[in-house]
Amino acid sequence: GENVEQHPSTLSVQEGDSAVIKCTYSDSASNYFPWYKQELGKRPQLIIDIRSNVGEKKDQRIAVTLNKTAKHFSLHITETQPEDSAVYFCAALRDTDKLIFGTGTRLQVFP
């Protein structure tokens, strides 16, 4: 079955810097890769997703890149702000509707 690894587990950046979180997956047939943001005590919320027929997708300060050959995808946050502080989860989906989640990255943005 699918296995998703996420790195780093914690990430601290200065406000205004960029943050990058990387996930690798094991099943080359995986075709959908969402990213969720979970603030403390809140529900996970989808922030961006990418499908396997696309290499990159951007939404304002957030971007996701996908390298199918290497089987990894990354979340890029530019011009970080304190409100970006949260736990971020990546996930991968193969030929079912069952997502496999990474273990999460705790991002702290210091003013």
Add this chain to the structure above:
Amino acid sequence: GAGVSQSPSNKVTEKGKDVELRCDPISGHTALYWYRQRLGQGLEFLIYFQGNSAPDKSGLPSDRFSAERTGESVSTLTIQRTQQEDSAVYLCASSQLSGGLGQPQHFGDGTRLSIL
């Protein structure tokens, strides 16, 4: 409703008691998922209901855990003879069925379960 609704939001119970958690998915969402999230940990898949097909129960940690769903509406997760290690936030999510192409999952606020 506008989003996924879970109840109760908090549940405190004594070890050995049974608990029932409820999830109301977004109207029209055929797929429904239950996850467990221990403090500071990731999302642990429990069970997945997909339309009229048999549910995927591969994530249920023991036979004390069971879940039901009536059609495409409400789901209940039942934990029998609760243990302290069952303490966690139980999250429900729903999505449209995508035939394997992937659809965003929308999460509820969860039920925070504490076993004394």
